[in-house]
Amino acid sequence: QRDFNQKIDYVFKVVLIGDSAVGKSQLLARFTRNEFNIDSKATIGVEFQTKTLVIDHKTVKAQIWDTAGQERLGLSSSMYAGDGGSPRYRAVTSAYYRGAVGAMLVYDTTKRQSFDHVARWLEELRGHADKNIVVMLVGNKSDLGSLRAVPIEDAKEFAQRETLFFMETSALEATNVESAFVTVLTEIYRIIS
Numbered sequence: 001q002r003d004f005n006q007k008i009d010y011v012f013k014v015v016l017i018g019d020s021a022v023g024k025s026q027l028l029a030r031f032t033r034n035e036f037n038i039d040s041k042a043t044i045g046v047e048f049q050t051k052t053l054v055i056d057h058k059t060v061k062a063q064i065w066d067t068a069g070q071e072r073l074g075l076s077s078s079m080y081a082g083d084g085g086s087p088r089y090r091a092v093t094s095a096y097y098r099g100a101v102g103a104m105l106v107y108d109t110t111k112r113q114s115f116d117h118v119a120r121w122l123e124e125l126r127g128h129a130d131k132n133i134v135v136m137l138v139g140n141k142s143d144l145g146s147l148r149a150v151p152i153e154d155a156k157e158f159a160q161r162e163t164l165f166f167m168e169t170s171a172l173e174a175t176n177v178e179s180a181f182v183t184v185l186t187e188i189y190r191i192i193s
């Protein structure tokens, strides 16, 4: 039974970043609502979802922000030509990262390019977010084993070098999704408590 008057001890802002179509919105839907939408539309505008959980007898509200189709704006200007250096770009980007204590940096295990861009996402994250932010590298779509384009060892090595957590997930099959988010939230809790 849910107690809607429960006291919230902590609110943790976590941002989802990574190339378009890697599965960020589906990971969020899976974690917060246990849903997967077969034909999801790209969401417009920045939005977040929340999920409340208990960590170490404390009530933690995770506020998880989704880039909502703004990935091109959210990338370092070195990556795409366009309005990367404009005031609007900078305002959207800093609002997105402001106050974030965790990040899920997602790539698609079947799209090499999405993994090759991870370093640039990390660079942008480190340029905008708090230096103690907890980061999980997430290789999504692990259900598509026969289409794998990123060896798990490459990702593990990168994560180790950059001191990131790492997991492969499937939003479709609900593999490791809960675990990836809970690991990040628990680590945030450990750091701040």
Ligand code: GDP
Pocket: 019, 020, 021, 022, 023, 024, 025, 026, 027, 037, 038, 039, 040, 041, 042, 140, 141, 142, 143, 144, 169, 170, 171, 172, 173
């Ligand atoms: P976003 O642009 O990063 O938010 O990506 P979406 O969440 O919109 O997902 C992009 C596409 O990948 C959609 O067609 C999803 O159905 C599909 N997708 C997302 N997660 C998975 C997954 O774990 N497995 C498979 N097979 N497809 C996925």
Ligand code: MG
Pocket: 024, 025, 026, 042, 043, 066, 067, 068, 069
């Ligand atoms: Mg999306």
